[in-house]
Amino acid sequence: MPRRKLRTPELKRRLTDAAVDVLVREGPAGFTTRGVAGAAETSTPAVYELFGDRSGLVREVFFEGFRVLRSRLAATPETDDPVADLRGLGVAYRAFINEKPQLARVMFSQPFSDFDPGPADLDAGGSVRTLIVGRVQRCIDAGELEGDTTDIAHGLVALIQGLGEAEISRRLGTTRKSIDRRWRLALEAMLVGFRVDQSSKPPVTAQRAS
Numbered sequence: 001m002p003r004r005k006l007r008t009p010e011l012k013r014r015l016t017d018a019a020v021d022v023l024v025r026e027g028p029a030g031f032t033t034r035g036v037a038g039a040a041e042t043s044t045p046a047v048y049e050l051f052g053d054r055s056g057l058v059r060e061v062f063f064e065g066f067r068v069l070r071s072r073l074a075a076t077p078e079t080d081d082p083v084a085d086l087r088g089l090g091v092a093y094r095a096f097i098n099e100k101p102q103l104a105r106v107m108f109s110q111p112f113s114d115f116d117p118g119p120a121d122l123d124a125g126g127s128v129r130t131l132i133v134g135r136v137q138r139c140i141d142a143g144e145l146e147g148d149t150t151d152i153a154h155g156l157v158a159l160i161q162g163l164g165e166a167e168i169s170r171r172l173g174t175t176r177k178s179i180d181r182r183w184r185l186a187l188e189a190m191l192v193g194f195r196v197d198q199s200s201k202p203p204v205t206a207q208r209a210s
Helices: 009-026 033-039 044-051 054-074 082-099 101-108 119-141 149-168 176-193
Strands: none
Touching: 009 033, 009 044, 009 054, 009 101, 033 044, 033 054, 044 054, 054 082, 054 101, 054 119, 082 101, 082 119, 082 149, 082 176, 101 149, 119 149, 149 176
């Protein structure tokens, strides 16, 4: 009688965690199904049964990256200063990219030739976008920023991802002080660009009764 294979949710979770660890440690060049299976203390056929092939495993890592990022961003506080909170979100996003650069590249740069995210895959970032849009909307509701909420959120994310890639590629500066300064300047310049200019608002006048 053939032995029953145990492809459990727990094994899938272990393989996903192992895949992230292998990617962070070895990078795309060292990311193999055999290496992931070994790190998870299981067999290569188990990887294929659960994920189909290597691209399926990369896809799961892609999804996992957004789950981790969403959790990190959601953990940032919401205070009475929504603009400061938005800055804090940027700090958390930057920290994620710095701590897990290879994972961030899978999510944003597509370093694997056998994994090209389609529209359904790209929806993995939906929960992250929703969270950031919500934080931007708080700033608009508080009268601190003005503009289209989605436009501001997309611009902010693009700026953070671009700065993050430049930093982990060592193209943003040679010292921590200069890198931090450039992050601060870029984020502040964007936020200032969307700040509500109180001086440009017309004075409120009483309407004459007709």
